[in-house]
Amino acid sequence: MAAQTILFDFTLDAGKTATAIQRQEVARIVRNELEHVFSQLELAYSMESMDNGYFSVLHENKETIITCRIFQQGLLTINVEYYLADGKEPIMSFDTMRTMELILRQKLDSDRSKYLPPIKRGGYIDIYMTSSDERIIEYDIDTLVYEARSPFQKIQIMHSKTLGNMLILDELQNIAESDLIYTETLMGRGIENYEGKEICILGGGDGALLYELLKENPKHVVMLEIDELVMQACNKYLNTICGDVLEKRKTDQYEIIVGDCVDYMKKFIAEGRKFDYVFGDLTDIPISDAPIGECWDFIRTIFEHSFQLLKPDGKYLTHGNGTSCLESLQLFEDQLRLLKPKVKFTTTKAFVPSFMEEWLFYQVTFA
């Protein structure tokens, strides 16, 4: 079940929408055209304001409600909204939308016009996600494969027709079957040499990083993941990217410890345990524009402990954020610059299919 909202926009010559009479004329043209599509159209309400233009509500049987707004600055918006029951045909086909756009564009002598594909609202599966810089992206998700709430987060596995199964944590896309490039860029495949190395993964519950690292013949990998349920879900629904590494929790090559990574890092530090590589594969870095709050505190704590776990020539590898999030990346780098002893870093980037954007990755070493 879902409602559909279809948004049309037409840029108008501001000289033709400046007065109430002119706006009435635009409204008349719109109404005439809408009557071709909605034969039972009725005007329910209209409002005119010297400062803010014209607004009206039209409807067909109170079922399809259409709002029409004419901004005096020279813009017309038409919003069509109705309830589309499962299995029913949409009220407007793409052909109807395109035709209506073209005719109105011509009749209104509009310079630029646009309609968006119907926005589906209230569906059981949320198909709209946002990029790191708050852009709308509609996914081709057709199935909610799994949903559960762990003590730590809401866990969903959704199936995308083209990206495969996707892990969504608290409404944020984490990794999908399409995203080998994510793991390969995070680990710097072909650049870093993991053979015989000791590695610690912080987080990494989807298992993809562990799976790919084990192919490079390291001495040992320890993974510290807090959420047992994430691992169970990924083991079951994402095994094309994690193989069977989440199946067993301990082998000669690796150990998965379920617990708070900070606790275990403290334990390792107390034991004097050191690693060649530490991976920060935890929650995303915050988008917020000030380096305050729990999230940045957490990131600082992770940094500080990670560097205490690294051998002098060790590396800390982690994901950053979308490359368009300059402010957030800047704050992240500011945190790195605060560390003592001093560190230096390089970055790499890759377009991650399921994120639908380019992502930045960090390689940090002692300065």
Added chain:
Amino acid sequence: MAAQTILFDFTLDAGKTATAIQRQEVARIVRNELEHVFSQLELAYSMESMDNGYFSVLHENKETIITCRIFQQGLLTINVEYYLADGKEPIMSFDTMRTMELILRQKLDSDRSKYLPPIKRGGYIDIYMTSSDERIIEYDIDTLVYEARSPFQKIQIMHSKTLGNMLILDELQNIAESDLIYTETLMGRGIENYEGKEICILGGGDGALLYELLKENPKHVVMLEIDELVMQACNKYLNTICGDVLEKRKTDQYEIIVGDCVDYMKKFIAEGRKFDYVFGDLTDIPISDAPIGECWDFIRTIFEHSFQLLKPDGKYLTHGNGTSCLESLQLFEDQLRLLKPKVKFTTTKAFVPSFMEEWLFYQVTFA
């Protein structure tokens, strides 16, 4: 200049929205909450229908207009629309939106709720494009670099913060600086051997395919492109993907002929000219669900002539469509199956960054 429309949805227990009295109660809660955000809120209009639930119009100074609809099936939609002048702050920050969503979700005991980032309407640059299966994708376009109308199409070069310059033809994204993978998959880099080969490109006005092919040391490439203006635009604004190949029209290695490719193919056929590879790098194949109309006729014509130009062991390489467009791809393959002499084909696919989707490519040979 642009209007902003913010869409909120709340799934409600249908048992709580079945009667007019219940819907009035939901509307009261919504109005109370909206008054926290819009202190001058006024109710302008409301409409109640036994079959179609409740609808109301609220506004603040007739400037911000809010429609609120309660579907008796158990769904509430709230649409907030206002004009945002250049340089002004949005009326609702992301924090305000998030807070309003969370509070209403709790007060209405909503199971699922959602808000979309504000939809920008009527802006000079169109930042919303659609995938091949009609999904909405908002791009991080910040500049319209170039716009012109040639005798054949509307040509735009837009700059995306993360994808670089993008070529848009008649509102459809064609290629961007981020899309080497497109060209490499089309040509099967690392699979096909172009050394010493004779090649014909149909279309390819962006120059990327020609540029990449020339790196593989072919004997000669002839490119048949109809639109001089596309080449001028790409030569100027897309030279990271086409180098300087569009600068000169003829060298020992290649020749660019500006004209209708079908005319030149006929000419080549009459001359008995044959190629090792023919590339179909023309307009996208149609999305429509029947193999009729000009576009499919055009594609059939291209196929027929192309195979007359191929040596017996030659290959026809072309792009298909988004891998989610099963119907369209099926129709494309149906066209291939109609060809005489018979052909056979293989496919490859790649996620193309600027398309924000996975694309299918065809390799066709004589059966």
